Amino acid sequence: MDSDFSARVEALKASTEALQHTLSNLTDEQARGQSLLPGWTRGHVITHVARNADALLNLVTWARTGEETPMYASREQRDADIEDGAGRPAAALVADVDETHQQLMAALRELPESAHTAPIRYGGADATGDGAVIPMLRRSEVEIHHVDLDLEYTLAHLPEDFVERLLDQVSAEFSSRDDAPALVLVRTDDEHRWTVGSGGQEVSGSAPSLLGYLLGRTDGVGLHTDGTLPTMGVWR
Structure with missing residues (x-):
């Protein structure tokens, strides 16, 4: 192995x-x-x-x-x-x-x-x-x-390496869809960014909060953005 x-x-x-x-x-x-x-x-x-x-x-x-x-x-x-x-x-x-x-x-x-x-x-x-x-x-x-x-x-208990890997994966999956929202997810502690779709509206917060939103597990609680957050469907 x-x-x-x-x-x-x-x-x-x-x-x-x-x-x-x-x-x-x-x-x-x-x-x-x-x-x-x-x-x-x-x-x-x-x-x-x-x-x-x-x-x-x-x-x-x-x-x-x-x-x-x-x-x-x-x-x-x-x-x-x-x-x-x-x-x-x-x-x-x-x-x-x-x-x-x-x-x-x-x-x-x-x-x-x-x-x-x-x-x-x-x-x-x-x-x-x-x-x-x-x-x-x-x-x-x-x-x-x-x-x-x-x-x-809770989302806060998810291992850090897992959160980052899944954010990479799910943002890429959404970007391959025709109906993907145009977002840039920004992790507040280090400004790391994940582009969803064509990018555009910036959404910032902790990595677990960003992941929870992207997975459709939250409505964006703990996140910050200008404007209204798109509603995300439940991922898997």
Whole structure:
């Protein structure tokens, strides 16, 4: 395993351990409670996190074998699996996350270096990448949905390296869309900038606040700009 890939896998391990710590005392009542995602209980979010690990195992297989193995059979099946699992007791939800995490980590650690550059497709928009992106894909799901659980883990708790990497990624993703807002995101502590779309309206704030806004998790609380902030849809 090359050193960069190994570092991404270890970062994923740390992010998942933080989630597991939060879930270690989850009650059935909390599991049935509303998450920060409209229409989803915490049980929905936790089930999605577990099924996403299964989906990324498919991408590991694709990268290792070259045989096309999509994340999900269909969007409808993905949604049905989440709905079916959302109402389980807290202990079953937590065990599901733990077991699928261990399976994915084992597969990532066994992935040969030749698979790190193997082409794959992922996500609803069929984004293209290679096997090396899988740990960050998973870390994004773990960290952002950890926040979505609304169990004291907030945007401010996100690891600094993760926030910067995801700002790079999401601003680039938005810029590839025809409907991208024209923004320049400015981190206040060092004036680092991320251009979204064609650039234009400057929005300044802390990196976690900028990320939360870009992901559609906040309405721009803690940010400063001249004029009205565009409304951002929920990212993933």
